[in-house]
Amino acid sequence: MLDLLNRPLRNLRLSVTDRCNLRCEYCMPEDDYAWLPREDVLRFEEISALVDVFLGLGVTRLRLTGGEPLLRRDIPTLVRMVASKPGLEDLALTTNGILLADQIEALDAAGLRRVTVSLDTLRRDRFLALARFDELERVKQGIDAAHRVYGRFKIDAVVIRGVNDDELADLVEYGKRVDAEIRFIEYMDVGGATKWSASRVVSREEMLDRLGKRYGAIQPISEPESSAPADRFALSDGTTFGIISSTTEPFCRSCDRSRLTADGLWYLCLYAARGLDLRAALRGGASPDQLRTLVAGAWRARDDRGAETRLALGDRRAFVPIKSLRQDPHLEMHTRGG
Numbered sequence: 001m002l003d004l005l006n007r008p009l010r011n012l013r014l015s016v017t018d019r020c021n022l023r024c025e026y027c028m029p030e031d032d033y034a035w036l037p038r039e040d041v042l043r044f045e046e047i048s049a050l051v052d053v054f055l056g057l058g059v060t061r062l063r064l065t066g067g068e069p070l071l072r073r074d075i076p077t078l079v080r081m082v083a084s085k086p087g088l089e090d091l092a093l094t095t096n097g098i099l100l101a102d103q104i105e106a107l108d109a110a111g112l113r114r115v116t117v118s119l120d121t122l123r124r125d126r127f128l129a130l131a132r133f134d135e136l137e138r139v140k141q142g143i144d145a146a147h148r149v150y151g152r153f154k155i156d157a158v159v160i161r162g163v164n165d166d167e168l169a170d171l172v173e174y175g176k177r178v179d180a181e182i183r184f185i186e187y188m189d190v191g192g193a194t195k196w197s198a199s200r201v202v203s204r205e206e207m208l209d210r211l212g213k214r215y216g217a218i219q220p221i222s223e224p225e226s227s228a229p230a231d232r233f234a235l236s237d238g239t240t241f242g243i244i245s246s247t248t249e250p251f252c253r254s255c256d257r258s259r260l261t262a263d264g265l266w267y268l269c270l271y272a273a274r275g276l277d278l279r280a281a282l283r284g285g286a287s288p289d290q291l292r293t294l295v296a297g298a299w300r301a302r303d304d305r306g307a308e309t310r311l312a313l314g315d316r317r318a319f320v321p322i323k324s325l326r327q328d329p330h331l332e333m334h335t336r337g338g
């Protein structure tokens, strides 16, 4: 099933909670938040029913995210419910790692195939300043556990000028030690990033330049078939890393992702103003066929290129003002699922 720009519906990111146990300054910098009403949050049976609809329409890859997905009680049960569904080729989880060491065995036993851990700094004082909780040690334990159970895995790091942009090589070296591929993410002006400014973005070009000065020649890795957001590179010793340049070089043209919030709103773009309310349809008694028709119709009409549209703006500021975020938490990155 293709949209108006011939993009297939392939990747679905399932946000299982809007709660988080960190308050990263690029995502949740405020003191208080409007949370999704508890009764609106989908039960596992409801999520599973919607996953069936998406798998029936061509989705092959699922990623559990949030908020912090490991805060959702009994998440291995959801993993078990979806892991063996026909048509599913990949089942991954993105986590800040704090609760990972405790849960990884149960997640693996339930059928989770891989994890990505987010980690932006290796310095305890910086971690505390950036995320407002002193949790670096538990994240590192989670990272060790990820390697023990899954072997090689990915670590995502958002790079912000003046915050952690002097740690690019340190993170690459850390990745070598723990057998993880580091992916540097450009700071995005998504909803929730109320402290975003263009001057704090470290572009892919600048990251490559800085790493080149430290490591010498950097070779791009050609992966023409890949729809992954990261472009990958290799250092001369064979170490690989990725850069996700959604801010300065968006990949909208090949974007096959969509996002389902914990309360069942379906978003076709991180920058979309509105989502399709699948919870209302499901709880209103829509049949699987009716849900499929609803989802298929929305995808076929999709023509958004949110990150490109943002880039085309000359004077770029935080995407959503704080007042609007208070009125509609669905505009938040931590609700949409990064």
Ligand code: SAM
Binding pocket: 020, 026, 027, 065, 066, 067, 068, 069, 094, 095, 096, 117, 118, 156, 157, 158, 185, 186, 187, 188, 189, 190, 193, 333, 334, 337, 338
């Ligand atoms: N709590 C989980 C975690 O930390 O990975 C999953 C949710 S989090 C919203 C998913 C990803 O979004 C993280 O890697 C985070 O760094 C990224 N993210 C959040 N805000 C961002 C921003 N303004 N720019 C770029 N990436 C961002």
